[in-house]
Amino acid sequence: MSKIRWGVLGVAKIATVKVIPAMQQSDLCEITGLASRTAEKSRAAAEELGIANSYGSYEDLLADPDIDAVYNPLPNHLHVPWSIKALEAGKHVLCEKPIGLTSTEGQQLVDAGKAHPQLKLMEAFMYRHHPQWVTAKKLVKEGGIGELRTIQSFFSYFLSDPDNYRNHADWGGGGLMDIGCYPISLSRFIFDAEPTSVSGAVEYDPNFNIDRLASATMDFGVGTSTFTCGTQLTPYQRVNIFGTTGRVEIEIPFNAPPDCPCKIWHETAAGIEEISFDICDQYRIQGDLFSEAILNNTPVPTPIEDAVANMRVIEAIVRAGKAGVWEQV
Numbered sequence: 001m002s003k004i005r006w007g008v009l010g011v012a013k014i015a016t017v018k019v020i021p022a023m024q025q026s027d028l029c030e031i032t033g034l035a036s037r038t039a040e041k042s043r044a045a046a047e048e049l050g051i052a053n054s055y056g057s058y059e060d061l062l063a064d065p066d067i068d069a070v071y072n073p074l075p076n077h078l079h080v081p082w083s084i085k086a087l088e089a090g091k092h093v094l095c096e097k098p099i100g101l102t103s104t105e106g107q108q109l110v111d112a113g114k115a116h117p118q119l120k121l122m123e124a125f126m127y128r129h130h131p132q133w134v135t136a137k138k139l140v141k142e143g144g145i146g147e148l149r150t151i152q153s154f155f156s157y158f159l160s161d162p163d164n165y166r167n168h169a170d171w172g173g174g175g176l177m178d179i180g181c182y183p184i185s186l187s188r189f190i191f192d193a194e195p196t197s198v199s200g201a202v203e204y205d206p207n208f209n210i211d212r213l214a215s216a217t218m219d220f221g222v223g224t225s226t227f228t229c230g231t232q233l234t235p236y237q238r239v240n241i242f243g244t245t246g247r248v249e250i251e252i253p254f255n256a257p258p259d260c261p262c263k264i265w266h267e268t269a270a271g272i273e274e275i276s277f278d279i280c281d282q283y284r285i286q287g288d289l290f291s292e293a294i295l296n297n298t299p300v301p302t303p304i305e306d307a308v309a310n311m312r313v314i315e316a317i318v319r320a321g322k323a324g325v326w327e328q329v
Contacts, residue, residue: 120210133189154238
């Protein structure tokens with residue numbers, strides 16, 4: 001087998017606009033099937049994207065023996081149950097973030113993965129695979145900013161549509177779950193550790209009952225990481241990583257464009273160096289790496305347990321915001 005045959009659950013925008021087109025450019029991925037809750041909807045999307053097979057239900061896709069791996073971009077409350085169903089059907093699973101509604105639910109998926117050790121399972125935090133993040137982590141690890149002391153992140157957009165799942169509390173909506181998970185993940189990635197405690201301030205939308213503005217501080221013992229995320233703010237994103245002798249700034253840390261070069265800045269006492277990266281698609285890289293793990297039977301880049309650890313931090317920030325005190329993770 002030279003290519004992994006992929007099936008996609010649902011026609012979420014991130015799948016149809018970002019992930020599927022990117023993976024279709026891969027030499028290791030073949031998107032062979034797309035499922036939706038109705039045959040008409042899946043057929044229309046499959047035809048538009050040039051996908052050979054469409055299914056009128058998720059169950060039909062999972063039953064197809066010609067599907068090797070499943071990408072799950074369903075709303076947050078469907079991540080764990082349908083990922084478990086995919087594993088039980090003998091499919092490898094790449095599941096969108098956040099892994100579930102709670103860390104307990106995420107652990108259910110981890111346990112399901114352990115029950116099927118021959119299958120690969122990973123959360124789709126695509127940003128980690130982009131060369132700009134690989135370089136940022138390397139600069140920090142090799143002392144390029146001295147001793148790592150603190151990270152500052154910001155991520156926001158404006159969304160007031162009541163029908164969007166991100167504004168449904170019972171579907172796992174809200175800023176922390178949708179975009180706050182990124183600053184948490186990158187902080188754990190760069191510090192290569194888990195925060196011991198967190199503080200937070202969280203504001204809730206009175207109509208949607210989802211968090212629309214959240215700010216948090218994570219204590220890693222040897223340093224801190226702070227971030228703000230918002231779903232009713234002007235769109236913006238930026239990350240700064242500070243050390244004792246330098247810093248790294250990432251211009252477009254999360255939604256790195258697939259059609260133009262990205263850049264970061266590395267500042268030291270000698271000055272500021274701008275580092276540019278060739279055009280690449282982080283979703284294609286993610287698909288390639290996951291497919292390589294299947295083809296070579298090697299570990300996935302990010303163990304699924306990492307997803308549960310990220311959820312624990314989100315939960316601690318929510319508790320801290322409600323109690324107004326520091327919370328242990």
